[in-house]
Amino acid sequence: MIAVFLFIYIVIILTVIEIFVILFRLTGLKVEISRFQVISMMTGTGFTTKESELISGHPIRRKLATFLILFGAFSLAVIISSISEFLSNGLRTKEILLSAASVLIVFGILRQRHVQKHLSNLFNRKMKQNIELADLPIREVFLKNQQDTMLFLTIYQDSQLANCTIRQVLPDIDALDLEVVFIKRGDAVIRKKVYDSPLHEADQILLYGNKQVMFETFQHDMEIMEKH
Structure with a gap:
C-alpha cells in the first residue's frame, strides 16, 4: 500500500x-x-x-x-x-x-x-x-533574442579608444547595429553626447546591440580588457 x-x-x-x-x-x-x-x-x-x-x-x-x-x-x-x-x-x-x-x-x-x-x-x-x-530584469527588457547582448567595456591606457572619442575611432558608429548607452567615469554617468566625449583611462562604456557586431567592432579593446 x-x-x-x-x-x-x-x-x-x-x-x-x-x-x-x-x-x-x-x-x-x-x-x-x-x-x-x-x-x-x-x-x-x-x-x-x-x-x-x-x-x-x-x-x-x-x-x-x-x-x-x-x-x-x-x-x-x-x-x-x-x-x-x-x-x-x-x-x-x-x-x-x-x-x-x-x-x-x-x-x-x-x-x-x-x-x-x-x-x-x-x-x-x-x-x-x-x-x-x-x-523587470535587464534580460527581460533588452535581450530579446540570442543576438542581443550588453557589455561593460573598460578603457585602458593601451586601448584604441583611450584619449579619443568613439566617433573619431568609429566614424560609421551610427550605421552599426549597436548603441553606447552611457559612459561611467568614477561615480559620474555621462549620457549626453557619448559619441563625442573623449574617453579617459578607467572609463567604462555600456554597450548594447548585436553580439557579433559588438565583438568585431571592439575586438581590440575587449582583448586588452581580458588581459587586465
Missing part, C-alpha cells in the same frame, strides 16, 4: 511541475528554463543566479515561485505524516485518489489552448497595469 501511495504522490508532484512549467511559460519564460527552475524551487535545492533573476525580478513569476517553494516544503511534510498515519491507522486511499484526480484535472484544463491564451492575456494585462519597466 505504501508503494501505491508513493506512486500516486510522484504522479501528483510531476503533474504540479508541469502545471507550473505551463504557467511560467505563459509569462514569457522558456520551457527548458521553466522546468529546471520549477524543480529547483520545489525541491529547495536552489537555482542558478543568472536564471533566477528572470524569476525574482518578475512580479508574477515571483508569486508563482513563492507558492512553489511553500508547496515543496509542505508536500514533504505531508508525505512523512501520511506514511506515519498508514503505519499507525491505515491510509485513506479515497482522499489520496481525489487529490491526484484534482491535480490532473487542473493540468488537463491548463493544457487547453484557449485557457492558455486567456491566462497569457491576463498576465500581460496585470503587467501593463501594475508593473513599471524598472521592476
Whole structure:
C-alpha cells in the first residue's frame, strides 16, 4: 500500500511541475528554463543566479515561485505524516485518489489552448497595469533574442579608444547595429553626447546591440580588457 501511495504522490508532484512549467511559460519564460527552475524551487535545492533573476525580478513569476517553494516544503511534510498515519491507522486511499484526480484535472484544463491564451492575456494585462519597466530584469527588457547582448567595456591606457572619442575611432558608429548607452567615469554617468566625449583611462562604456557586431567592432579593446 505504501508503494501505491508513493506512486500516486510522484504522479501528483510531476503533474504540479508541469502545471507550473505551463504557467511560467505563459509569462514569457522558456520551457527548458521553466522546468529546471520549477524543480529547483520545489525541491529547495536552489537555482542558478543568472536564471533566477528572470524569476525574482518578475512580479508574477515571483508569486508563482513563492507558492512553489511553500508547496515543496509542505508536500514533504505531508508525505512523512501520511506514511506515519498508514503505519499507525491505515491510509485513506479515497482522499489520496481525489487529490491526484484534482491535480490532473487542473493540468488537463491548463493544457487547453484557449485557457492558455486567456491566462497569457491576463498576465500581460496585470503587467501593463501594475508593473513599471524598472521592476523587470535587464534580460527581460533588452535581450530579446540570442543576438542581443550588453557589455561593460573598460578603457585602458593601451586601448584604441583611450584619449579619443568613439566617433573619431568609429566614424560609421551610427550605421552599426549597436548603441553606447552611457559612459561611467568614477561615480559620474555621462549620457549626453557619448559619441563625442573623449574617453579617459578607467572609463567604462555600456554597450548594447548585436553580439557579433559588438565583438568585431571592439575586438581590440575587449582583448586588452581580458588581459587586465
